[in-house]
Amino acid sequence: MTNDGKTTSGKTDFSKFKISNNGASLPVAQKVITHVPVSKPGKQQFVRVSTDPEHSLDCAILKIEDDERPYLLSPNIASLVGQDLKIVCLRLTIDRQGNLSLWMVPPIPENGAENTWNSTQRQVAAMAETKWVRLASNRAVGCYEAVVAQGDIPEPIWPDLSFEDILDIAFGSTHVIEDRDHPALRKLWGQD
Template identity: 35%
Template structure:
């Protein structure tokens, strides 16, 4: 008979299986989720200053910073590393800075170039206040803002007790971060580099 309970159950199951909104069909068994995890790859590391609206932290490890020579194209907002052993002629074009591994509250990693005193020993408040901000950011979340009237950077520390510790990618050494940030096109090792030609009016 068609009224048998078993046959009714089959009809109900068939109706349920044909329902495109059947939650039983759409529900995922946790055991099938193994192996679906993904790892976010670090493919871009900007070289820049913190902007005035973001709180940042700086990696405290000495192995996550480096002092080098750089050339900045202000119009393009790009920074190039310079190998002065290969091109000592560019020394006057360069500034010297310490690259600090820095991270924002949103987890954006970047290298922050903080200028060091020039060879003549002259210390500018812009440089010293930026260095002070980087040191302070090793222990607390800080915001760095330029104050033109003061001629220096102002440092504000977050007073929120609930901010988490920064999520630096400890498995990625500084050398790899540097390689991502500069790659081969942003390291000047020859006077034929497009940046050098541009600075000398060749382009």
């Protein structure tokens, strides 16, 4: 063998590229999550919903028309917003590519007046706790339906992040409203 890794016949000696089977010396890269959407799953997106009770939050959300990201409202501010707020249960989801999102699942109404879209959305979210499902709209009957994945998809691998960290990524400091001087509220109330 020569100094440049060639054998005396001029061919490359590929034995020098062999790595031990355990791979312990290989460099490791870790995905850093920088964005967590807060929305229903996409109509072609198979998701799972976390069954960990720490991965959900009953809360008030405000959507402003020109802003794709919703705002998380503190309870004292939610009482000031009125009909513009939406009460939801944020449920942590993951898709087949390992992307996280927060699904705004509607709660069971206290007054008993149930909306079929909301009740079927809750049913699909519950089904996604154990199966890979897609949320499909069926306008003909006015409800959501679950489309269950037919392949043998492995169980999801949830990232090692606290739910508070996930909420912080999803809302950041700009999309959490804790006082009435927040720019989104001033815009909503016509003060700016």
